Amino acid sequence: MPTKWTDDPLDPYRREHAQRGSAFSVTLWNTPESQQKRFRVLKEMVYLPGKHLLDAGCSRGDLAAWLIEHETPYGRYTGVDGLEEVIAFARRRDLPNTTFVAADLLERPEVLREAGAQVVFLSGTLNTMDFATALRLLESCWAACRETLVFNFLSDLAGPDAPPQDYPATRLPTLELLDWAARRASGDVQLRQDYFRQGHDATIVMRKP
Template sequence: MWEKEKEEIINLYETRLKEHGDSIKTMGWRDKEQQHLRFKILSEIGNLNGAKILDVGCGFGDFYEYLINRGMKVDYTGYDISPKIIEVAKSKHQRIKFEVKDILKERIDEKFDYVLESGILNKRISNNIEYAKNMIIKMFELCKIGVAVNMMTNYVDYEENYLYYYSPEEMFKFCKNLSKFVTLRHDYPLYEFTLYVYKRAPYNKKSHKNE
C-alpha cells in the first residue's frame, strides 16, 4: 500500500514543482512567516549549532537555509522521496548532502544527533496513524539525541478533506512508549503541534562541537 501512496505523493509534489517552481507553494505551505515559525519550533528541540542533522522530507533544503541564516553551523543531510525535488535542493545548496531516500524502506547505517521532519505526515492516506508511528520509530532509531516531528492537530473547528488531523494526546502517549523524555508543543498559533522525543534528558545546552 505504501508504494502506491508514495508514488501519489511524489506525483503531487512534482506536479506542484512544474506549476510553482522553487516556491513554498510547491511544498504546500501558505507563506514564509508560517514556514519559519515551524522551523523555529523544530529548532528549539536543542542546541543545533555544531550538530549532525537529518531532515526527513527536506524539500528544497529550506530548513538548512533557515539555520545558517541564523548563524548556525550544522552538519546537515536532507532526504526526500522525490527525485525532482532533490535536484532543485542540490542546485541551491551544492555543498550539502541531499539524497533520494525512503527511510521506511531503505537501510541507513548512518546516525545523526537530531532527526527532524516538517509536514510530511499531513497528507491524508489510507492509514495515517500507522504511517506516522512507523516514521517516528525509524527516525528515533536514526537519532543519537532526539527527534522533532510536527503534524496537524485535531483541535480545530474546520478540516480539509486532504489533510489528516492527529490527536496530540494519542501521539504523545505513543512517543512515551519510545522514551521517558518527550515534550509536546501545542503553544504556537498554527493548527498543529510538535513533539520532541529524546534519547536522554534534554538538559545539556553546550555546543555539540565540544561533546
C-alpha cells in the first residue's frame, strides 16, 4: 500500500468510491455527527449570511445541505472537489444557490481565484495530505479568498486518549499552522480545539484586513 507521504491525496477517496460509490463513507468521516460538528464550528466562528462561500474539497455537498437545513442565509455556495463522481452526486441534490465544480485544487488553483469567494472553507480536505502539500493548498486558498479562510485539521496537540489516526489520515503540526496563519493574516487569527474530546481536531480562522 502506498504511504500517506507519497500517495495522491485524492487516492483514498477514489478507493472508497470504487467500493461504495457516493455513500457517506466516501467523505472518510467516521460518522455524520462528527462531520456536522465541524460544520457547527464554522457557523459559530465565521459570519456567513449573505456571503459567497467556497467549500474546497466539498465531496457530496454535505455542508451546503447542512447550511440549508439549519436555515443559514448564505449568499452563494461554490463546492469544488477532485472527484467528478461526487460532484455529479452533489449536483443531483439540486440544492438552491449552489454551484459544484470538478477540479483538483492542487493542480488547478486558479479555480479558487476565479470563484472570487469571500469565505473559503476546508473541512477534512487536509486530512490525507502531508504538511508541505497542505501548506501549498492553504497558500492558494488564502490568496484567493476575499475576506476569510477557515480550515480544520487533525491536531498533533491532541491528548493521549484522542482517537488514533491510521492511514490515510495524518495529524498536522498545529503550532506551525498557527504561526503560518498569524504571519499571513497579520495576527488576525482564531484557533479552536475544544469541540472534540482530547482536542482531536482543530480549526483555524484567518481574516484579511
